Amino acid sequence: xxxxxxxxxxxxxxxxxxxxxxxxxxxxxxxxxxxxxxxxxxxxxxxxxxxxxxxxxxxxxxxxxxxxxxxxxxxxxxxxxxxxxxxxxxxxxxxxxxxxxxxxxxxxxxxxxxxxxxxxxxxxxxxxxxxxxxxxxxxxxxxxxxxxxxxxxxxxxxxxxxxxxxxxxxxxxxxxxxxxxxxxxxxxxxxxxxxxxxxxxxxxxxxxxxxxxxxxxxxxxxxxxxxxxxxxxxxxxxxxxxxxxxxxxxxxxxxxxxxxxxxxxxxxxxxxxxxxxxxxxxxxxxxxxxxx
Amino acid sequence: xxxxxxxxxxxxxxxxxxxxxxxxxxxxxxxxxxxxxxxxxxxxxxxxxxxxxxxxxxxxxxxxxxxxxxxxxxxxxxxxxxxxxxxxxxxxxxxxxxxxxxxxxxxxxxxxxxxxxxxxxxxxxxxxxxxxxxxxxxxxxxxxxxxxxxxxxxxxxxxxxxxxxxxxxxxxxxxxxxxxxxxxxxxxxxxxxxxxxxxxxxxxxxxxxxxxxxxxxxxxxxxxxxxxxxxxxxxxxxxxxxxxxxxxxxxxxxxxxxxxxxxxxxxxxxxxxxxxxx
Numbered sequence: 326x327x328x329x330x331x332x333x334x335x336x337x338x339x340x341x342x343x344x345x346x347x348x349x350x351x352x353x354x355x356x357x358x359x360x361x362x363x364x365x366x367x368x369x370x371x372x373x374x375x376x377x378x379x380x381x382x383x384x385x386x387x388x389x390x391x392x393x394x395x396x397x398x399x400x401x402x403x404x405x406x407x408x409x410x411x412x413x414x415x416x417x418x419x420x421x422x423x424x425x426x427x428x429x430x431x432x433x434x435x436x437x438x439x440x441x442x443x444x445x446x447x448x449x450x451x452x453x454x455x456x457x458x459x460x461x462x463x464x465x466x467x468x469x470x471x472x473x474x475x476x477x478x479x480x481x482x483x484x485x486x487x488x489x490x491x492x493x494x495x496x497x498x499x500x501x502x503x504x505x506x507x508x509x510x511x512x513x514x515x516x517x518x519x520x521x522x523x524x525x526x527x528x529x530x531x532x533x534x535x536x537x538x539x540x541x542x543x544x545x546x547x548x549x550x551x552x553x554x555x556x557x558x559x560x561x562x563x564x565x566x567x568x569x570x571x572x573x574x575x576x577x578x579x580x581x582x583x584x585x586x587x588x589x590x591x592x593x594x595x596x597x598x599x600x601x602x603x604x605x606x607x608x609x610x611x612x613x614x615x616x617x
Numbered sequence: 618x619x620x621x622x623x624x625x626x627x628x629x630x631x632x633x634x635x636x637x638x639x640x641x642x643x644x645x646x647x648x649x650x651x652x653x654x655x656x657x658x659x660x661x662x663x664x665x666x667x668x669x670x671x672x673x674x675x676x677x678x679x680x681x682x683x684x685x686x687x688x689x690x691x692x693x694x695x696x697x698x699x700x701x702x703x704x705x706x707x708x709x710x711x712x713x714x715x716x717x718x719x720x721x722x723x724x725x726x727x728x729x730x731x732x733x734x735x736x737x738x739x740x741x742x743x744x745x746x747x748x749x750x751x752x753x754x755x756x757x758x759x760x761x762x763x764x765x766x767x768x769x770x771x772x773x774x775x776x777x778x779x780x781x782x783x784x785x786x787x788x789x790x791x792x793x794x795x796x797x798x799x800x801x802x803x804x805x806x807x808x809x810x811x812x813x814x815x816x817x818x819x820x821x822x823x824x825x826x827x828x829x830x831x832x833x834x835x836x837x838x839x840x841x842x843x844x845x846x847x848x849x850x851x852x853x854x855x856x857x858x859x860x861x862x863x864x865x866x867x868x869x870x871x872x873x874x875x876x877x878x879x880x881x882x883x884x885x886x887x888x889x890x891x892x893x894x895x
Contacts, residue, residue: 338714356744440828
């Protein structure tokens with residue numbers, strides 16, 4: 326392309342965006358690493374100073390950290406897993422012709438544009454132990470004999486917040502997969518019909534392989550977003566009761582709110598490294614695609 | 618007979634699962650709306666009603682008059698507006714560069730932008746808080762505008778790059794042959810065609826800034842509080858008042874929903890193009 330003559334133009338055009346990103350992401354990320362090797366507790370300002378790896382050792386010995394990390398794993402596996410399953414089902418349904426399909430496609434995306442705070446609060450009200458509608462429905466259907474305070478019980482609180490994150494993520498999966506489905510050539514299915522393939526054969530031999538890249542990209546993006554998500558859990562339970570719904574991001578946020586900035590920086594550096602490991606294959610893929 | 622059977626199967630494998638899924642996705646909104654227009658007596662009564670026996674807009678009135686909800690709405694609008702303007706400006710320049718020039722470091726820069734929303738918000742939150750405080754812009758709308766601009770840059774560049782790559786180079790080349798320089802070619806030829814795409818991208822940016830909570834709760838005070846923070850703050854002043862909260866929720870999502878429905882088609886096209894092509 327006509328690149329030789331363009332000279333400084335391309336760099337000049339990228340510069341403003343680059344400056345903002347540098348100032349708000351890369352410099353703070355570097356600072357976070359610096360803070361993670363300091364004692365930095367705003368409630369103990371006299372003790373602020375470098376302490377080497379002490380925070381990291383503290384984190385390794387913190388059983389709450391390991392519990393939260395384990396919970397993050399469950400949160401991601403079940404959350405993203407079911408988002409994918411139901412999102413895929415929704416995409417397949419919305420890909421078939423029926424009256425009112427345009428409207429159905431639009432309204433099914435509303436959870437995706439809803440603020441996390443509101444999602445947390447809406448579901449908190451639905452799960453309410455005294456006036457909650459979920460208890461009313463389950464009681465009327467005869468599934469339970471007495472109302473369950475879903476978010477106050479150790480055994481039900483975590484599944485309850487996972488259901489909420491599943492609800493939030495279904496539309497995004499459906500949106501991406503639906504776009505992918507529309508790109509699968511119809512002839513493939515026609516040929517399969519002639520060969521006498523059944524629905525499942527067509528699904529696993531044609532649909533899934535054709536969508537492989539979409540599934541891959543969407544799942545990785547969701548894993549990162551869900552692992553980082555704070556607002557839904559924070560507004561439903563704050564991580565409680567007794568830390569039973571506290572993921573690592575929520576633990577970090579709670580520690581930061583408690584003004585222990587050094588310790589929470591240490592944990593967030595660890596979380597970032599873990600997520601970067603997950604993202605490496607995605608980045609490689611991205612890098613390859615940019616080449617052509 | 619065959620037609621009937623088909624209709625039965627369609628009911629079983631299309632209509633029923635679709636209705637169940639949509640019910641699951643939309644019921645919380647219905648419930649929020651119904652809760653917001655119930656009188657407190659009915660809300661905390663012994664029977665749960667699925668449509669209010671008596672409709673009241675008391676909660677909405679209280680929000681605007683007693684809780685001054687217009688204030689955080691104004692703050693959110695201000696932040697979202699400036700974020701949208703700033704992001705659109707820097708992102709359209711950058712994506713024009715990416716789509717029209719091949720230069721050293723192009724690939725690296727594009728990846729730099731795409732990876733920046735992989736950093737956990739909690740990682741950036743603390744150092745940014747310190748930086749904003751030192752710069753003296755903590756608790757001003759500028760703190761949020763800067764933060765949100767950064768989050769929305771990657772997706773905006775992705776979106777605009779996709780749209781721009783679909784526009785043939787020959788458009789500007791023709792103008793440049795006629796004696797226009799590159800900035801003129803951009804503002805006179807490309808920009809007018811790009812406007813619908815800029816609007817769609819703008820809607821995405823606006824929604825993201827309007828909805829954000831985690832940064833807003835740390836970077837604002839009583840004066841600069843945005844809607845999501847005010848919504849959460851309704852809890853705790855007098856316990857949880859669900860009629861007020863749900864009314865606040867409805868007010869929060871209405872502008873977003875309206876904008877989303879207008880821009881939806883192009884936004885979805887742009888958003889999915891990258892993933893499907895890539």
